[in-house]
Amino acid sequence: MMKGLPPAAAHRRRFLAEFILEPIEPRTLVRVIALLLAGGAMLWGLGFVGVIDLAFIAANIDSMAAPALWSLGITTASFVFGVAIGMPVGLLRALYPSFRKARSAGPRRTSSFLAAVGLPVYGAGTGFVEAIRGTPFYVQMWITFFLVASLLPKVPFIELWAGILALTINTGAYQSEVFRAGFQSVGQGQVEAAKSVGMSPVKTFASVILPQSLRLIILPLTNEFVSLLKASSILSVIAVQELTFRSRQIGSNLGHPLEAFVMVSLFYLALIIPLSKLLARFEQIRRIPGLGVAEPTRLRGARPPRVDNSMSAQNSLRPPLILRQPQVVGRGTAPRETWGRPLSMACLLPLPFRLARRPSVSAACSDDDGTPRGVRTIRGISPEVE
């Protein structure tokens, strides 16, 4: 059925080459340039009418580079320490319920020590996650700061350590939820299969659950990193010398607060957008067929569904998504789709108008081996098509 599959090893090795060498789509390039131009034009326009002082920005922008690196460094350190909290807590919260079930299922050798300790530890983990997710980071940071400051009054750079600790605790709780979801998303069937070949729970986790869940959580973890980088700006209030602190300094010392904050936004954007795009691309290239969400297809306007059986598609890493005997399951105006909605200006139009100009057909899609891929709604096709 699938001819000329790439060997698995090549699939794994080739990602780096693709990651770097695969040419950027011209459409993407045009979009990036257009966005940069639009942003530049807006700044220039604001400068032109005298709202902001572009000369000030030009003169001071280089002094922000070092604090930007500080922000990045603090965030990265906290994120990495956060994994050390998030992974075990997520694992605990993912596995404890099934552990209890397994224990009650029969005469098992699970130690009674584990069972006795399990519930309090599980409860503590849950309490920690709920407490952190239920309070603002600003408050958590002050609590951490005063705790650290009163316990270790003589330590230099206390605000930096307290800040990193606060970020670590915060991201640890959020990451634990990401890890938990990742661990839980690996099917029970595969866990059973691993057991049935004689693998111990630890081996099952290491060889089956972990590799799959790590791939699945690349994107949510990216989101968490981005949130954390933005949250790190709050450390400026305890005088950590990061990006936002520096901009406040420049702004108040030199009397140009607006320019300072515009500069700081530019730096955050320059850090966050390329980073998230790179990681999204990394995730896309590392994706394994059948693991995780299928790639959203771009169906725009009146373009017919792509039925691609060309050699290149056959050789690609994913099986070609074709409409196999598309079975029309609904038709009409499709107020929402399951996935793959392209962002378009049309979403700004009033709803009735949008519905009126977007006829659509919903079709049940499957791969060529019959694996269902959900219902796809194709807009721009007249409902008569069948």
Added chain:
Amino acid sequence: MIEVRGIHKSFGNLHVLQEVSLSVDKGDVLVILGPSGSGKSTLLRCINLLIYPDRGDVLLEGLVVNRPSIRPEWVRQQIGMVFQSFNLFTHLTALENVTLGLTKVKKIDRTEAVRQARFELERVGLADKADAFPAQLSGGQQQRVAIARALALDPKAILFDEPTSALDPEYIREVLDVMTELAHEGTTMIVVTHEIGFARNVADRVLFMAEGKIVEQGTPHEILEAPNQDRTREFIGKVLS
């Protein structure tokens, strides 16, 4: 080879298995028939200790294995299992699915494991799909990889839990052919299935279960052509019509 003595299993108030006993000799093929919900899958899972029975004994070569002093991993390693929904490891290729047990459980050297895995894939007719991921294979091919995965550990017996129930009709044949071939090679097998044809042609013994109890058992001819119990006759009639 495998013996089950009077096992009981309940999930909550549901008494899934009631006093079930059976035994399978080396090289025999036992087919278990029965309506859904009759406890067939639970019985299989009790045999390789994916579930522990509440009462009763499971014996492997005369040794009671459902007791705390015996590691369930040791038992499962010796009894292969093939699932209704294949349950291949999504992130591994067909070849890696087969080698995983060899390298992680049997601690076999990687190159040797690959050699064995290729041999098993060849046995199920999928040598050319070694590098495909499960999602790139048809249902029938996935199930054959799953059989190769079970075979690779050189088990004393293989349990099949409705191996063709999740397959499109066009792929059922290829899986049954592989299973028939295995039976002819003398593999000890316990097969839960609705494929009456397979039971008739391949089974040494057929066992009919309903409501958690064994209704009757005997040769394929006895059960399929001349059942003693009304319950069996009713079921066979429904399946064949």
